[in-house]
Amino acid sequence: NFQRTGAFKFRGACNAVFSLSDEEAARGVATHSSGNHAAALACAAELRGILAHVVMPKTTTEMKKNNVQRYSPSITLCEPTLKAREETLQKVLNDTGAIEIHPYNNLRIIAGQGTAALEFLDEIPDLDILLTPVGGGGLLSGTAIATKETNSAIKVIGTEPTGADDAYNSFRKGKIIPSVNPQTICDGLLTSLGEFTFAAIQHHVDDIITISEEAIKSAMKTVREKTGMSIEPSAAVPIATILEGKVNPSGKKVGIIISGGNVD
Missing domain, CATH: 3.40.50.1100 (Rossmann fold)
Structure with missing residues (x-):
C-alpha cells in the first residue's frame, strides 16, 4: 500500500x-x-x-x-x-x-506481482503462512509461485469476500466459476480468475478462505486505530481472516501482503 x-x-x-x-x-x-x-x-x-x-x-x-x-x-x-x-x-x-x-491474466503481470513475496521472504525467510487477497488472482498466483519456489513448506492462502467468492468456489470445484453479480465493498476483488492465474492457484495455493463484509470493515477500522494506516477494503480481507479466527496465527509466523491503500 x-x-x-x-x-x-x-x-x-x-x-x-x-x-x-x-x-x-x-x-x-x-x-x-x-x-x-x-x-x-x-x-x-x-x-x-x-x-x-x-x-x-x-x-x-x-x-x-x-x-x-x-x-x-x-x-x-x-x-x-x-x-x-x-x-x-x-x-x-x-x-x-x-x-x-x-x-491479471498475463504472465508478465503475474511475474511482476510475485516480487512482493520475494522481497517479503528476503526479509523474513522462515514464514509459516503467507496471506493475500484474491480477485482476478494476479497477486495470489504470483505470490504462490514465488513463495513455493523459495520455500515449499510455507503455506500460501488466498482470502476473499463471501459476497464475491468465485475464487473460493473455483478452487474447490477444480474449474473456473465466473463471478456473477458480486456483492462486496471490495471493488478490487470483483473479477473472476483467468486461465493463467487459476492454473497457478490450483498448483501452488494451499487454501482459499472467505470472510464477511462486516469483518472486512471491522479490520479496516482496527488497522486505522492500531497503526494509523488507511487501507482499502480489498487489503483488509486477509487481516479480517485472522481477526475473525479463520486463520490461527498461534505459534506461527504469519505474513500478510497489504495490497493497497486507495480509499476515499
Whole structure:
C-alpha cells in the first residue's frame, strides 16, 4: 500500500510495459481495471513515454479515478460488470490498435506481482503462512509461485469476500466459476480468475478462505486505530481472516501482503 500509485499493481504493470518491444510500445497500451491496475499501467506507460487507454467501471472510487487521471487522460467508463469491462475494452483496442495488458491474466503481470513475496521472504525467510487477497488472482498466483519456489513448506492462502467468492468456489470445484453479480465493498476483488492465474492457484495455493463484509470493515477500522494506516477494503480481507479466527496465527509466523491503500 506504500508502493507507487498506492497498490501492488505497479510491480506487474512495470514488468509488462518495460518488457514490450519498441514496436509494440509505440502502439500504446490498454486495459480494464477497477482502479489500481489502471493507475499502475498509466504510470508505467508515462515512465516509458507511451499512451495508456483505460476502461473503468462507473462505481470506481473518486480517489482511484483521480490516480489514473494523473497519468492518463484516456479513460472510458462502463457498467460495473466483467462483461461490460471486457466488451468496452475490446472496442478501445479496435479503435486505437493498442496492446492489451490484462490486469491479471498475463504472465508478465503475474511475474511482476510475485516480487512482493520475494522481497517479503528476503526479509523474513522462515514464514509459516503467507496471506493475500484474491480477485482476478494476479497477486495470489504470483505470490504462490514465488513463495513455493523459495520455500515449499510455507503455506500460501488466498482470502476473499463471501459476497464475491468465485475464487473460493473455483478452487474447490477444480474449474473456473465466473463471478456473477458480486456483492462486496471490495471493488478490487470483483473479477473472476483467468486461465493463467487459476492454473497457478490450483498448483501452488494451499487454501482459499472467505470472510464477511462486516469483518472486512471491522479490520479496516482496527488497522486505522492500531497503526494509523488507511487501507482499502480489498487489503483488509486477509487481516479480517485472522481477526475473525479463520486463520490461527498461534505459534506461527504469519505474513500478510497489504495490497493497497486507495480509499476515499
